Amino acid sequence: MTELLRLDGVACIRGDRLVFEGLSLALGRGEALWLRGPNGAGKSSLIRLAAGLLRPAAGTVTRRERIALIDEAAALDTELPLRKALDFWARVDTVDGPAVTRAMDDMALASLAEVPVSMLSTGQRKRAAMARVIASCAPIWLLDEPANGMDDAAQARLVAGIAKHRANGGAVLLASHFALGISDLAEIDMGAFV
């Protein structure tokens, strides 16, 4: 198995509180891992550690490939029409226009291409954030509550997108309150590390 992401003996301190410690995980090509646990268990913190946005208080984080991240902020320019906002990130990620078109199709966003991001609904913004992740072509997806605000049809597209990514050799680290119906999903109960 080719490991794309590895955490060894990681501890996380937020403010002056130890959120978790002694946490290790490895994520290989085609694998998905669900971080579950109650509010405050540290699911979002672990996603941010994996992304390199937080420094571990102990242990090591190793990323062997590019990452794409969804968290509470969609990171799309709210002033731009959706297509242009996604094209901006495509240039940053050095991917081509067809990748953006395919990602928009995957998340059923084609009809919203000219709509400013600021006018999208909550669920549409989540779909747009997911399209950005898909279009990035990054092998490691770090998804923090990606289904929040999505209706059933959007969730089904999210699950299909994750399956396609894994089939193409990608890996997914998912923080979520529920399993989303993803098959062959490993899990870590973050409550066990508090």
Ligand SMILES: Nc1ncnc2c1ncn2[C@@H]1O[C@H](COP(=O)(O)OP(=O)(O)OP(=O)(O)O)[C@@H](O)[C@H]1O
């Ligand atoms: N910027 C911050 N400064 C200080 N403490 C923080 C910060 N962000 C989060 N925390 C604390 O870290 C702990 C873990 O928070 P985190 O958001 O990682 O949990 P979570 O499992 O994702 O929770 P939820 O299910 O509510 O989204 C909480 O006690 C939270 O109050």
